[in-house]
Amino acid sequence: MDGNATVRVGVLGYGNVGSALVALVAENGDAIEARTGLRLQVTRVAVKDMSKARAGFDNFTADAMSLVTDPEVDLIVEVIGGLDPARDLVLAALKAGKPVVTGNKELMAASGAELFDAAAKAGVDLLFEAAVAGAIPLMRPLRESLAGDRIQRVLGIVNGTTNFILTRMTESGASFADALAEAQALGYAERDPTADVEGHDAAAKAAIIASLAFGVRVVAGDVYREGISRVTADDIRMAGRLGYVVKLLAVIDAVGGEVAVRVHPAMVPLAHPLAAVRESFNAVFVEGAAAGELMFYGRGAGGRPTASAALGDVIDAAANLRQGTSAGVPGLAVARIRPMDEVHSQYYLSLDVADRPGVLEQVAAAFARHLVSIVQVLQVGMGGEARLVLVTHTALERDMQSTLAELRDLDAVDRVGTLLRVIGAE
Numbered sequence: 001m002d003g004n005a006t007v008r009v010g011v012l013g014y015g016n017v018g019s020a021l022v023a024l025v026a027e028n029g030d031a032i033e034a035r036t037g038l039r040l041q042v043t044r045v046a047v048k049d050m051s052k053a054r055a056g057f058d059n060f061t062a063d064a065m066s067l068v069t070d071p072e073v074d075l076i077v078e079v080i081g082g083l084d085p086a087r088d089l090v091l092a093a094l095k096a097g098k099p100v101v102t103g104n105k106e107l108m109a110a111s112g113a114e115l116f117d118a119a120a121k122a123g124v125d126l127l128f129e130a131a132v133a134g135a136i137p138l139m140r141p142l143r144e145s146l147a148g149d150r151i152q153r154v155l156g157i158v159n160g161t162t163n164f165i166l167t168r169m170t171e172s173g174a175s176f177a178d179a180l181a182e183a184q185a186l187g188y189a190e191r192d193p194t195a196d197v198e199g200h201d202a203a204a205k206a207a208i209i210a211s212l213a214f215g216v217r218v219v220a221g222d223v224y225r226e227g228i229s230r231v232t233a234d235d236i237r238m239a240g241r242l243g244y245v246v247k248l249l250a251v252i253d254a255v256g257g258e259v260a261v262r263v264h265p266a267m268v269p270l271a272h273p274l275a276a277v278r279e280s281f282n283a284v285f286v287e288g289a290a291a292g293e294l295m296f297y298g299r300g301a302g303g304r305p306t307a308s309a310a311l312g313d314v315i316d317a318a319a320n321l322r323q324g325t326s327a328g329v330p331g332l333a334v335a336r337i338r339p340m341d342e343v344h345s346q347y348y349l350s351l352d353v354a355d356r357p358g359v360l361e362q363v364a365a366a367f368a369r370h371l372v373s374i375v376q377v378l379q380v381g382m383g384g385e386a387r388l389v390l391v392t393h394t395a396l397e398r399d400m401q402s403t404l405a406e407l408r409d410l411d412a413v414d415r416v417g418t419l420l421r422v423i424g425a426e
């Protein structure tokens with residue numbers, strides 16, 4: 001950094017987010033300087049393929065490592081994505097004493113602790129607001145505004161693709177396959193949608209939120225995960241009749257010194273604020289012991305929204321660099337990650353059953369044998385097509401799973417349908 005307040009920024013990646021970030025710095029640079037006294041100057045950008053035609057910038061390199069170690073670059077923004085080579089590049093930047101801003105949830109969820117150590121050793125910032133829920137300020141509120149509170153639970157709709165698909169299934173009765181095809185046609189879903197629809201993307205974000213909210217080490221592999229590909233239009237219709245909407249939720253709980261982190265489709269009561277989060281929007285609902293309930297809502301993806309979050313981090317990191325300080329990195333303790341078997345939930349289950357006397361009693365007895373009590377039963381259809389829809393009181397996952405196993409063996413039960421957890425009704 002030179003004598004005046006110019007901060008020279010090197011950007012790794014010029015895709016959706018990288019190109020939007022460079023454009024935002026050009027658009028808002030004067031206003032940022034007037035407000036903060038910092039002149040941000042993007043000096044170099046690294047890309048993979050030098051032969052692609054690009055607009056909006058003209059000093060590209062294919063050698064990202066040379067950019068990271070360039071003494072003419074003060075601060076690094078990593079928006080390449082993935083683990084390789086992003087991890088090595090971020091570590092090299094931190095080791096060279098350069099603050100890093102990243103939007104890379106995979107990297108933070110897999111290697112957060114290692115990167116925090118490197119940032120702490122170098123005394124520089126590692127900021128990642130853009131990695132979770134796009135434009136929505138969440139990392140900074142968790143790290144700073146709520147630092148004095150004790151967070152008890154975080155519920156998040158953190159994947160816009162699945163929220164779009166579930167919204168379509170809810171509002172037009174579309175099947176999962178049709179809603180996915182529509183999301184793909186509109187550019188909300190990738191051609192290979194696995195990372196979104198099977199919950200991997202949400203699990204990485206859940207791990208990052210859990211680490212920050214509770215100050216413990218959680219990696220993506222610690223997160224129990226179920227996607228939405230098995231949710232049927234029928235489940236959603238039935239949820240509506242019972243007063244719920246189906247959402248893919250990240251559920252992060254502090255339980256007696258342990259942390260439980262899971263991502264799965266859930267039935268949310270229509271009156272819960274998360275039920276109103278539609279289309280590709282994201283929202284994160286935080287319950288603080290003192291603060292009470294808070295909800296953060298907005299665009300969870302898209303080049304400009306994500307670049308806006310990254311640019312906020314760039315300004316913070318640049319200001320700290322200028323003052324020779326850093327925001328500090330979260331100290332991550334090691335806590336037991338509570339296995340899914342030991343987690344408590346309410347459940348929704350649909351069963352196709354034979355329509356004959358005594359079936360309901362047999363089903364109820366199976367639940368009772370495993371200590372799962374039923375709060376609501378709905379009988380739908382007649383003749384060979386009878387269906388029972390049940391909602392339970394809060395029960396232990398292990399007990400619910402053994403109930404399911406017994407139900408599958410019952411003669412009177414033709415098919416055990418989707419098991420959905422009911423969240424936010426307690």
Ligand SMILES: NC(=O)c1ccc[n+]([C@@H]2O[C@H](COP(=O)([O-])OP(=O)(O)OC[C@H]3O[C@@H](n4cnc5c(N)ncnc54)[C@H](OP(=O)(O)O)[C@@H]3O)[C@@H](O)[C@H]2O)c1
Pocket residue numbers: 012013014015016017018046047048049050052062064078079080081082085103104105106130131134300301302303306
């Ligand atoms: N897009 C979003 O809405 C969004 C939202 C939240 C977070 N994020 C995160 O932001 C990051 C970037 O996402 P994106 O959508 O902008 O990705 P993208 O459009 O695929 O762009 C990736 C960029 O990285 C470059 N790149 C790939 N390998 C490289 C290498 N070895 N060396 C140098 N450059 C390399 C690519 O170069 P070429 O141009 O030559 O291919 C491309 O410019 C990811 O971590 C993503 O998870 C994205």
